[in-house]
Amino acid sequence: MSSAQIAAERIAQLRSEIDTHNYRYYVLDEPSVPDSEYDRLFIKLKELENEHPELITPESPTQRVGGEALAAFGQVRHDVPMLSLGNAFEDKDLLDFDRRVRKGLGFSVSTNVEVEYSCEPKLDGLAVSLLYENGQLVRGATRGDGTIGEDISANVRTVRNIPLRLHGNGWPALLEVRGEIYMPKSGFEALNARQLETGSKTFANPRNAAAGSLRQLDPKITAARPLELCVYGVGRSDGVLPDTHGGILQALKSWGLPISRELVLAKGIEACRNYFQKIGARRDELPYEIDGVVFKVNSVVQQRELGFRAREPHWAIAHKFPAREEVTELIGVEFQVGRTGAITPVARLKPVQVAGVVVSNASLHNMDEVARLGVMIGDTVIVRRAGDVIPQILGVITERRPVDACAVAVPLHCPVCGSVVERTRLVKRGKGKETFSQGAIYRCVGRLTCQAQLKQAIIHFVSRRAMDIDGLGEKSVEQLVDKGLLHSPADLYILTYEQIVLLEGFADLSSRNLLEAIENSKSSSLARFIYALGIPDVGEETAKLLVRALGSLQRVGMALPEVLTWLPEIGLEVAHEIHHFFEDEHNQKVIENLLERGVVFGEAGDLHPEFAGYASLAELLDKLDIPFVAATGAKNLAERFGSLEAIIQADWLDLSAMKGLSEKARQSVRAFFGDAANVVRARAIEEQLRAFGMHWESEKGQAVGLPLAGQAWVLTGTLESMSREIAKEALEALGAKVAGSVSAKTTCVVAGPGAGSKLVKASELGLQILDEAAFLARLHELAG
Known part of the structure; x- marks a missing residue:
């Protein structure tokens, strides 16, 4: 077979494979390979076609843009084709682009004339065309194959930041704008959480979620999705527009169309490279996903002079970030043991470079996730790494599964201590009964006799947000446990200089510094202490709430689950975790040893006034879960x-005489309190409410002294003078609750540079918004 025939076969194979991926990506919104794999195939096809130009056909993916329009929607023909962009993957590609631009504009190599470029992030969403006639939105369409797209007019009307009528004046009578509809990160996470709750299919990433949301036949579904538009250009217009790309975008902004907040003009390619680096460093802080930066020649006259090629303009390029998703092989699964004994599967991968880092391990979370992915050892998998997030497996390329692939099996015994591994049970508590089902977590029953659990428990205990023992890192804790010097967190407080100085990495000064840090940690806050104990599902915020509400370790330790549920944001499951932790004899002994060895903390002592007289008899009866009594x-x-x-004590006559209770409910009340165990439980709850001062007959309290008590604040963007954590602590010290999302109940939003969707929502709701300077002034005022 000749080399031309071999090339023709390979080209045909690549075209077929790329067409399949285009269909799955653009039409089904179910991509089977990451962008990096698609890009490699596409680049290989272009290289082969460049070597054999006689084999190029109009149907080749290199001559087209995107996929076919869905038949379910009407079709729209784009009068001006919606082209794709060429890609730069390395610094050299960007320099080559600038060289081609300068050559195309007639600048000699030796000249110092620099081209002005517009720079903006490349959003990872769905490209759309919006047509305005006399200022009125009349049509919305997808890119489709670049020539024919789908008519999604009804759906784009539901996207909240798309103006149905242009603002201001001076817009052309006919104006077609182009942009990207995307889903912010926070909205994507909330959408997937709702999908899981309802048992619906989750989305792989925000891009798929946005595309799937816009392709709903029922616009009400689209309306319920958190979509946003960012405009990046104009397709056609019958009026006069500014003569620069940046000027056009500013005009569009003045007419009510949203443009990128990160839009910058750069003189010369070096300035473009600097912009790329700066945006890359901020990538994880942005409220939306981006996969690169788009550079466009700013002058419209120069754009026309440079012109187009088959599928892309000569005057624009997308400089891609290193791929966050890659394809590799799953060569094995190991199981790690966590602080609470949870046995977590960890994927061992054939090393692959993802986002500039060599990845050989990835999280599989739990066995339910393994089952959801359908992953087997030997599979070809898609792995993703974003920022500092642990790499995770997104999916399996099942068509590449080898015949000898084998299932992932949970070990019967703990890989560290050999104890039995048990599957957790989920308890659902309802009216008068408990139902059980299997949980997703497998757990080693060895507890602190298991060195893995002991090590993780102590690492958590000494962490900065817990007891904050500086100088005691993971390796040091592992050495101390391995040498038999630590059997519980309390043993930290009986360590000696002679024991520490013999550890690897310790000398005289570092040993004395560690002993000093351990001694200093004895004086802590009660909230830190409770968090440090490592109670399942009790994070920093819950620990703070327990202390603020109940005021003492004694109350927290003896609180019944039903009493704990009176506290805001503590559900019955977390309440049972807290109660069971303090009931456990081993945990009681550890706490006793900690106190005996000098750990002290400031306690508020009294019940917080907010919760005095907080409970009601009706609420108590409801929490008893008496069948048929709502x-x-x-x-x-x-x-x-x-x-x-x-x-x-009520008899049948007393109950039958009352109104507002059905016959079945009356019988249930008598049967419930006819059970001695239920009576004991009900009286115990009431007795504790009295002891805590929460009983409805207790004197009502009044919270005073905290200026922001009862207020909800939200922090968004980047603060330059302090970290978000410090700002949060400052607000909490003044009595405010710092929430993660904006709602109508939000009192104030603090917006730093880079604020995104939260700021937009706050503006829409008409909430009070402070920039950093105003925020600092408010803190100073309240502190004074």
Whole structure:
């Protein structure tokens, strides 16, 4: 077979493969390979076609843009084709682009004339065309294959930041604008959480979520999705527009169309390279996903002079970031043991470079995730790495599965201590009964006799946000456990100089510094101490709430689950975790040893006034989960009898005489309190409410002294004078609750540089917004 025939066969194979990927990506919104793999195939095809130009056909993917329009939507023909962009993957590619631009404009190699470029992030969404006639939005369409797209007019009307009528004046009577509809990161996470709750399919990434949302036949579904538009140019216009790309975008902005907040003009290619580096460094802080930067010659006259090639303009290029998704082989699965005994599968991968880092391990989270992915050892998998996030497997390329692939199996015994591995049970508590189902987590039952759990528990205990013992890193903790010097966190406080100085990496000064840090950690806050204990599902915020509400370790330790659920944001499952932790004899001994060895903390002592007299009899009855007695029935019982004891003692005649309670509910009340165990439980809850001062007969408290008490604040963007953590602590010290999302209940939003969707939502809701300077002034005012 001749070399031309071999090339023709390879070209045909690549075209077929790329067409399949285009269909899955653009039409089904179900890509089977990451962008990096697609780009490699596309580059290889272009190289072969360049070597054999006689084999280029109009149907080649290199001569087209995107995929076919869906038949479910009407078709729209673009009068001006919606072209794709050429890609730069390395610094050299960008320099070559600038060289071609300068040559195309007639600048000699020796001249110092620099081209002005517009620079903006390349959003990872769905390209759309919006047509305005006399200022009114009349049509929305997808890019499709660049010539014919899908009519999605009804759906684009639901995207909140798309103006249905242009603002201001001076816009052309006919104006077609082009942009990217995308889904912000926060909206994507919330959407996938809702999809999981309803048992619906989750989306692989924000781009797929945006595309899938815009291609809904029911616009109500699109309207419920958190989509946004960013305009990047104009397709056609019957009016006069500014003579620069930047000027056109500013005009579009004045007419109410959103453009990138990161738009910058750069003189010369060096300035473009600097912009690329700066945006790359901020990539993870941005509220939306980007996969590179788009550079365009700013002068419209120069754009026309440079012209187009088959599928892309000569005057623009997309400089891609290193791929965050790559394809590699799963060569094995190991199981790690966490602080709570959870057995976590970790994928061992054939090393591959992802986002500039060689990746050989990836998280598989739990066995439910393994089952969801359908992953087997030997599979070809898609792995993703974003910022400092642990690499994770996104999917399996099943068509590449080898015949000898084998299933992932959970070990029967702990790989560290040999204890039995058990699958957790999920408890669902309802009216008068508990139902059990299998959980996703497998757990080693060895607890602190398992060195892996002991090491992780101590690493958590000494961490900065917990007891903050500086100088005691993971390796040092591992040495101390391995040498038998630590059997619980309390043993830290009986370590000696002679024991520490013999550890690898320690000398005289570092040993004395560590002993000093351990001694200093004895004086802590109660919230830090509770967080350091490592109670399952109890993070920093929950620990702070427990201390603020109950005021003492004694109350927290003895609190019944039902009493804990009166505290905001503590559900019954977390309440049971807290209660079980403090009931455990081993945990009690560890806490006792910590206190005996000098750990002290400031306690508020008294119940917070906010919770004094907080409970009601009706709420208590509702929390007892009496079958067939809902909140209204509980309220009626409380109003009729006035006390828990009166309800317990009520006979059939007393119950039958009351209104607002069905026959079935009356029978259920008698049967419930006819069980001695239920009576003991109900009385215990009421007794504790009295002891804590939360009982409805207790004197009501009044919270004073904190100027921001009851207010909800949100921090967004980057603060330059302090970290977000310090700002949060400052607000909490003044009584505010710092939330992660903006709602109508938000009191104030602090917006630093780079603020995105939260700032937009706050503006839409008409909330108070402070920049960093105003925020600092407010803190100073309140502190004074």
